[in-house]
Amino acid sequence: MPKRRRPSSSSPSGPNSQNFLAEGVPEVHQKLLEHVLANNARLSKVRIAKLPHGIGIVAAKQIQKNEEITFIPKSLLVNLHDIPFPNSSPIDHPTKVHSSLAAYIASQFHKSPGDNSGSGNNNEPFIDILPSLQSFESSMPLFWSDQVLANCSPWVRSFAVKQKGKLEDDYRHALEMHGKRGVEFLREEYEWAWAVVNTRTIYYRPKKWYKIPAEDCMTLCPFIDYYNHEASGDESCTVSFSTDGLRVTTQKSYAAGEEIFVTYGQYNNDHLLVEYGFTLPTNPSDNINIDHWVLPKLSPRHQELWKQLPYQGECFLDESEVCYRTMMALRLAVIGVHDLGGGKRYGDFVKLVEGEMEEDEYVGLYERDEGVVRDMVGEVAEAARKDAEEGVAELEKMWESAEFWDQRESIEAAIGRWRQCLDIIAKYKEKNNN
Template sequence: MTDNLHHTLHTWATSHGASLNISVEVRQDDHSGAGFRVKAGAEIHPGDHIVSCPTSLTLSYLNALPNPPPSFRKDPSSPPFPEEFLASAPPHVVGRFFLIQQYLLGQDSFWWPYIRSLPQPDRPSSLPLPPFWDEDDLELLRGTNLEVSVREIKATLDREFRDSKKALEGWGQRSEYTPRLYNWAYAIFTSRSFMPSLVIPRCDELKLPDGVRSWNDFSILMPLFDVGNHSITAKTSWGTVEGKGCNLVTRDGHSGGQEIFNNYGMKTNAQLLLAYGFVIPAREELHNDYIHIRKRVPPGSDGSDVDGSQKPPEYLFSLRPMTHPSSVLGRALQSESIAPEDVFPAFRLVQDAMILDIAEQVLQNNPALGPSSSSTTGESGLLRRILTIDLPPESSQLVNIIIATIQQKALQELEKLDESEVEVDEGQEADLEPCQRVALYYRRRCREVLEGVMESIEAAVEDERYVALMRGVTLER
C-alpha cells in the first residue's frame, strides 16, 4: 500500500464515520507492511483509542442482503444477487462473492478506496497463504500438520466455488466470477476480517438474517481498523459503542515512531501461517512454536460430526515447557498453574488438557488405576496429581499409558517428517522465496518440537518421582 493509498483510505474512511487518533498515522514498513505508528514527537497512553470503524462502513455478507440489519449499508450501485444463491450459499461464501462484486464494480463501488488499498488479485503477492502456493513450495510443508489443513482448504474452496456458480446459473454477471477472484476473496477475509460477535454493538440483540444460525457464521471486513499488525503480547481491547461501531483501545504506552499493534488472539505459528502467511520467530522472551495434535475419534463422537463440519479436539506440543514464561499461548491454555520444574518432565511440553483426556479415557475403562476419589477433588485435582506424579503405586500403569500415548503421537509425526525430508543447503537459503523461507522455518521448528517431546520422555524415566512410583515407594512431599 503506497502513501497515496494510505491517504485516500484515511480520507474516505474518516469522511464516513471512522476515526484515527490524531497522534497516529498509517505507515509502510518493509518488514511488516502497513501498520499504525505514533507520529514523531507524539505519545500514546494506556487507554487511548487508536482507531474506530462504524458498522455502516463494514463490508460483509450482510451488505449483500436485500434488507441488511439497521446501520449496515445497502449500496444502490450493487446489483442484487439471485435469491436462489442467497438462500443456498453459506453466509461466508456470499460475503466473498460480495467482495468480488465490489472489486469488479471498480470506482462505482462505495468501498473502492478500501478495496484499492488491499492486495490486488492480479498480483501474485495477493495470495500469500499456503493454500495458494506453488506445488514446489508446498513440498516444504509435506509431513507437517499443515499439509492436511492446506489440502482440506483447497478442496473446500473448490467445492464452494463450484456450488456457487451452479446457484448463479443464468445470472448475467456469472462469468466474471473466477476461481482466482474467489481465492483472493478468501485470502482477504481470512487475513483481515473480524468476528461479528466481537465488533458489532449489541450484536446479541439484533435479529439474525433468515438461515443464519449464529453471528459467527460469517466475518466482517473493517476498513482502516484492519491496518493494525499482530502481536501476541499486545495489550488491546475492542470496545463496541452503539451507533459508533468498534474502537481499538491500547492498554500499552507508546512513544513517537513506535508501532501500535493489534492482537488477533492466541494463535500458534501454524494458525498464523495458514491464515496470514507469517510466523513469529522464537526469541528468548517469546516463542510461538507448537504442534497441533488432532485427536483420533470415530465420526460422530467426542465433538466430531459425521459430515466433518466439526473437527475433533486438538491439543498442543510445545517447543518450551507449556508453563515457561516465554510460552505465552501455552500458559494461557493450561488449566493448572504449576511451576515448570514441578511438572513431570514427560508432561512439560504437552498441553495439560491432552494429558487429562488420555487419563480419563484410561480410567473410564479401568478406574482402579486412578487415585482414590477421597484423595482427589474433581478433574483439577486429578490433573494436578498426574502432572506432578503425586500418585499412589497402583497408578503407575496409568502414568505409563499416558507417556506411551504421547510418545506414539510424537513418533508418528516425526515419521511423517522423515518420509518427506527436504534438504536445503545453508548457502541456498538466501536465494529462497519468502514463502519458502517461512515454510522451512516452520518445518524445522516442527521437528525441534517433536524431538523435544521425545527427549523429555527419555529424561522422565530418571525422575526420582517416577522411579519411586515404579518401585511402589511413596516420597515425602
C-alpha cells in the same frame, strides 16, 4: 457497499490525510485515508507506516492508556448486512456469508480494468489497498502446490486441504447465487477475494443476525485492518462495536513511532499460517499439534473409546509440556485391550476422566504405567522431530531445484514453520530430559 457521503471536488473537509500517513507509504493509502475521513471516521495520534514486515499503524505522538485512537462509522463497514448486493442476506436467502462476501469483493475488483495496485478506476479505495493474489499464493498454504504441502506438518497439510474444499464449495455457491444473476467475476478474482475475506474480516453481529452462526458474522473494516496482530491480548488494543460503528482503544501507553497492535486471538503459528499467511517469530501461544504421532499409539478399540470421552480433540506439545489431553490419550493407550470396558483398571481411568479421582491418586496407583506413558511421550516428540527434519530436507531440495523456482517463497515459509517446530521440540526435550 453502503451509500457514503461523497467528498466535494475540493480537498476533503476535516483533518488532512497527510497527518495520518508516514513517509514512504504508497499514494494509494492516502486515497483510502481521504475516503474514510470524508465519511466521518475519526483518527487520533496514529499514522499508517511502512514497517519491515509490511504496512502497519504507529503512534504519531505519545498515546496514553485507555485512549480511543480510531473510530470507523458503521456506514464504512463492508458486510452482508449493509452492502447493496443481490441475494446476499443470510436471513432472506440460503446464502453463505464467506462465499457471498467474496463474490461482492470480486465483483468490485472486476469493475476495475487494472489490478488492485491502485491503478484501477473503481470507486472503492478500500479494494485498491488489498494484498495481491500473488502475495496470498506465496503466503497461504491454501494456494501452495501439492508438492510443497506434502512436506509440511500433518496439521498444516490437512487444514489446507479442508480450505481448498471450502473454497471450491463457496465458488460454486457464488456462481449459483450471484454469477447467474449478472454479477461478474473471474475464477482468479474470486480466489483472491475469498482469501481477502478469510484473512481480513472481523466478528460483527448486528441484532438482525441473532440466528446466524457466529463463524458467519464477518465484516471488513477499512483502516482497522491496518492494525497488525500481536499474541499478547492484555496489551493489544481492544476493538469494540457499538450501534454507530467500531472503535479501537489502547490498553497501554505508546511512545511516538511505536507500532500499535490488535490481537486476533491466542493462536499457535500453524493456525496463523493457514488462516492469515504469516507466523510470529516470538509467539507465547505457539505449540505443535501432535495428533499425527499420538493417535497411532491407540489401537482401533482404544480409539473407539477415546472418541466417546470428553478429552477427544487435538493434542499439543509446547516448549515445556504436552497437554493434558495427550496424557489422557496415552494413559488410555497403556491399558490392555482385555481390561477395556470393565474391571477396576479401566474403572479407575473413567473416574479420573470424570473427576471422581485426583490425578495424584491415579498416578500413585499406576506408577509403572505412568513410566510407560512418559516413554511414549518421548517417542512422540522424537517422531515429530524426525518428520520435521525430513520435511526441511525435502523442502530445501525443492528450493534448490529449478522446477520449483517460482515457489521459493512458499517453500521458505514452509521451512520456516518446520524450524519453529524443531525449536519447540528441542526446548521441550531439554526441559524434560528426553
